[in-house]
Amino acid sequence: MKVTHGQILARGLANHCPNCGGNRLFKAGTLFELNDGCPDCGLKFEKDEGFFLGAMSLNYGVTLVAYLVPVLLLWYGGVLGGRVAVGLACGGSLVVPMLLYRSSRSWQLMLYYSFFPHHLPANRRELGGTEDENV
Ligand SMILES: [Zn+2]
DSSP states (O other): OOSOHHHHHHHHHTTOOTTTOOSOSBOTTOSSOBOSBOTTTOOBSOOSTTTTHHHHHHHHHHHIIIIIHHHHHHHHTTSSOHHHHHHHHHHHHHHHHHHHHHHHHHHHHHHHHHHOGGGSHHHHHHHTOOTTTTO
């Protein structure tokens, strides 16, 4: 296999294309607009309509586990007052998902291709497939 699982994970965590490692998942000059495909290798990012619903779930889950649960525990343990905890929870519920937006898209691609590395065009070519199948 040309692109290994380790490369897929590393590229996903670095917000790079899982196929070629290119650094242009998002359109230049935009924060939230994903390219339709990789400008370097042509990999189509959105496999089907709704493909990135998983990214929203990842974003929600990470926000919940990494931010809201610690705020709740700090409030429950008496470290934070009630008003501060509610303020942090409400503010963080809006800000943290925006901060994780780009990464969550990349994580979705990483998870998909971790389970289906043979769907990457770079790996298909090695298996004898054609370059433009389902790209
Ligand atoms: Zn690429």
